Amino acid sequence: MHRRTFLRRQLATASLLAWQPYELLARFRLSPYAIRDVKITDIKIHRLQATRQGKERTRQGSVKPIHIYPDQQPAPYQKVENPQDTTYTYTAHYLTIETNDKIEGLYGPIDAEVVPVINRQLTRFLIGKNPLAGERIWDQLYRLNRHARSGHYMMAISAIDNALWDIRGKYFEAPVYQLLGGPTRESVPVYASTLGRSVQPEDIQATAQDFQKKGFTAQKWFIPYGSGNGNKGLQFNIDLVKQLRQAVGENTDLMFDAFSGWDLPYAIRWAKAVEPFHPRWIEEAFLMEELDSFVKLRQQTSVPIATGEHFYNRWQVQRFLEAGAISVVQADPEWCGGVSELTKICTIASAYGAQVIPHGHNLHAALHIVASQSPSVCPMGEFLYDKMQGYYYFEQEELQPVNGSITLPDKPGFGLSWDESKIEEKE
Numbered sequence: 001m002h003r004r005t006f007l008r009r010q011l012a013t014a015s016l017l018a019w020q021p022y023e024l025l026a027r028f029r030l031s032p033y034a035i036r037d038v039k040i041t042d043i044k045i046h047r048l049q050a051t052r053q054g055k056e057r058t059r060q061g062s063v064k065p066i067h068i069y070p071d072q073q074p075a076p077y078q079k080v081e082n083p084q085d086t087t088y089t090y091t092a093h094y095l096t097i098e099t100n101d102k103i104e105g106l107y108g109p110i111d112a113e114v115v116p117v118i119n120r121q122l123t124r125f126l127i128g129k130n131p132l133a134g135e136r137i138w139d140q141l142y143r144l145n146r147h148a149r150s151g152h153y154m155m156a157i158s159a160i161d162n163a164l165w166d167i168r169g170k171y172f173e174a175p176v177y178q179l180l181g182g183p184t185r186e187s188v189p190v191y192a193s194t195l196g197r198s199v200q201p202e203d204i205q206a207t208a209q210d211f212q213k214k215g216f217t218a219q220k221w222f223i224p225y226g227s228g229n230g231n232k233g234l235q236f237n238i239d240l241v242k243q244l245r246q247a248v249g250e251n252t253d254l255m256f257d258a259f260s261g262w263d264l265p266y267a268i269r270w271a272k273a274v275e276p277f278h279p280r281w282i283e284e285a286f287l288m289e290e291l292d293s294f295v296k297l298r299q300q301t302s303v304p305i306a307t308g309e310h311f312y313n314r315w316q317v318q319r320f321l322e323a324g325a326i327s328v329v330q331a332d333p334e335w336c337g338g339v340s341e342l343t344k345i346c347t348i349a350s351a352y353g354a355q356v357i358p359h360g361h362n363l364h365a366a367l368h369i370v371a372s373q374s375p376s377v378c379p380m381g382e383f384l385y386d387k388m389q390g391y392y393y394f395e396q397e398e399l400q401p402v403n404g405s406i407t408l409p410d411k412p413g414f415g416l417s418w419d420e421s422k423i424e425e426k427e
Contacts, residue, residue: 037100038100039130040126041099041100042097042098042127043096043126044098045093045118046093046096047426047427048394048423048426049089049091049424049425050424051089051424052088052390053085054085054086054087054088055083055084055085056085057083059196063224064259065261068226070228077198092108092109093109093111093112094107095107095108095110095118095159096163097126097160097164097167103170104167104170105170106166106417107414108362110159110334111159113152117155118156118159122141122157122160125144131164131168132167134165137160137164138157138338142313150316151312157338158335159334161337161338161341162333165339165413166413169412172412175368175410176368177367177369177372180339180343180368183371184371184372184373185371186408187406187407188367188380188406189379189381189404189405190380190382190404191217191381192211192219193220193383193384193385194385195386196387199224201239205247215405216404217252217253217404218252218253218255219244219248220283221240221254221255222259223258224236226266227266234269238274241274241277241279254280255306256281256283257283258282258284259284260284263293264286267285267297268301270282272300281306281328282306283328284307284310285297285307291319291323294307298325298327305327307326308330308336308359309330309332311331312337313337314344314348317345321348321352328354328355329356329357330358330359332360332361333362334361334362338365339365342369349377355376355378356378360384364399364414365414366381366382367406383406395417395418
């Protein structure tokens with residue numbers, strides 16, 4: 001059923017039934033008494049596998065915090081000439097939450113690291129709970145484990161929360177973004193994230209211009225070097241920005257990701273040098289614990305500061321915004337507590353005049369959140385271009401941008417369903 005038709009019928013039904021006795025009201029889902037009857041009956045993790053074909057290629061490494069140790073730095077990048085066909089096993093994990101109302105929440109792919117957390121710590125607690133009582137469940141899970149306010153435990157809460165939103169969407173026969181307040185646009189712009197692509201001078205122009213031809217108006221590139229690589233690495237990082245600006249011109253936004261691999265003096269030197277090329281942001285210059293470094297960097301440069309894929313709750317975000325450390329929040333609904341928590345983070349960010357552009361580890365939850373927020377708060381999402389080519393292999397409909405934007409799905413919940421013909425093994 002089309003969502004507008006559904007909502008009109010619901011409103012009409014509500015007005016017609018307002019005067020009816022309880023026995024009649026109880027037959028309809030508009031009744032709060034009927035809602036209380038829905039219970040979680042089972043939670044399952046599904047491990048899907050298939051054999052796939054691909055081409056050999058070398059991924060360009062990006063800087064990491066551990067690269068201050070020379071023996072931990074990657075080998076120099078070498079492009080694969082004449083790449084050969086290769087066969088590999090693709091594995092993805094999905095979460096399902098079953099109810100006594102015969103509605104099943106489906107979400108994924110989820111990180112393999114959260115599987116034991118869900119199985120050993122969360123499943124038993126959730127059986128018998130009302131899946132429509134999302135705020136209550138989230139708050140109880142957050143309070144359940146005294147040692148877990150971040151990391152894999154919060155990633156597990158995120159997976160549960162997102163699957164519960166899928167249940168609510170199916171229960172009320174509406175996409176998740178409709179339940180969040182309705183869409184603010186018909187499609188969501190995304191930027192091309194180039195993780196793994198070569199940043200060598202002979203390669204970047206063709207790659208950057210190819211993304212422009214595909215309709216992307218913004219691109220993010222991954223910095224290869226940090227302080228462990230000395231002045232030569234720093235100059236390479238500066239030249240990368242200059243060369244990319246020359247390649248794409250002035251009408252394409254360029255963002256850069258340092259993957260928490262810098263220290264403050266290094267970051268200031270880079271930022272000062274690239275200001276003439278006006279990057280849209282520098283992302284994750286430091287480890288998340290180094291709040292003071294984020295603050296000082298923002299004070300020292302006109303380049304906007306972004307971070308947040310390793311925010312795990314709204315309180316961490318608020319500390320950064322209150323300190324004036326960042327102007328772009330990149331909290332990820334796969335890791336920060338799910339749709340429920342990222343929606344709250346958007347509200348907090350809006351009060352500080354900051355934007356929320358979710359990290360793009362997965363698209364399903366992020367797409368619906370961005371679609372439901374003001375474009376001034378959530379102007380776009382992230383599309384990890386190479387990762388997303390086949391990331392949703394087991395799904396009937398793979399999310400792919402057209403001319404740099406993704407059209408909103410109109411199916412209930414997140415609209416996920418498996419293509420059983422592609423699944424060779426299921427556990």
